[in-house]
Amino acid sequence: MSTEVWILAATAVLAVVAICAAVIAVRAVRRVGTIATQPVEDPATPATRDAPAPSADVIVHEAVVTSLPTELEPRVVEGRLVVPPTQHQVVQAALGRPGVRLSIALHGVTYALRAESRDRITALMRREFRRRRRERLQAGRRAVRSTRPTPPSDQWLGS
Incomplete structure (x- = not known):
């Protein structure tokens, strides 16, 4: 086999790997997107189903105040324990590839x-x-x- 054929074969293999990686990434993004778009009820706020609906001439403005935690703490999400990574782990994951x-x-x-x-x-x-x-x-x-x-x-x- 000549050099050109080897280069062509290597390019084809690389293209197949790149396409597989892209498909896996798209599937992962879609899966994360569906999880993120599902409505989550906050247990700290009372249920508003029993509250009377506001009349047409009254405009109600509700401000949603979310306090971001200063420190990330482990929490349970959908029955799984989620522990946030340390800064060192984030840097290693980003730069270690x-x-x-x-x-x-x-x-x-x-x-x-x-x-x-x-x-x-x-x-x-x-x-x-x-x-x-x-x-x-x-x-x-x-x-x-x-x-x-x-x-x-x-x-x-x-x-």
């Missing part, structure tokens, strides 16, 4: 290969090279000075 990790790695590589980044890295390397060269030259000068004795400082006065 292979596609996200690959995207982050590719972003880093493309950032490193940009002209600005290459110029900055080149400048840093040049600066480091010059600093090390300066240090080597200074160390060499110190070594030469330490091996040569210095003449006495009052020699220029004459005797």
Whole structure:
């Protein structure tokens, strides 16, 4: 088999996997959507079925006040215990997926290969090279000075 056939086969397999993932995602969204649209009676509010209906000339405005909990607490929903995830678990779930990790790695590589980044890295390397060269030259000068004795400082006065 030639290379083109292998690439075509790999592309076909990848397309099938992508379509399967899309179908699974759509089914999951539809299932969550039907659960979310079902009316839920709040046990804290009294039933309004017994209340008389307002007349046509009276407009009733009811404000629904929902207080969001400051901390998420475990609760029972439809007979199941729901424990909210920690922030660490949310981050791990979001960033731990292979596609996200690959995207982050590719972003880093493309950032490193940009002209600005290459110029900055080149400048840093040049600066480091010059600093090390300066240090080597200074160390060499110190070594030469330490091996040569210095003449006495009052020699220029004459005797």
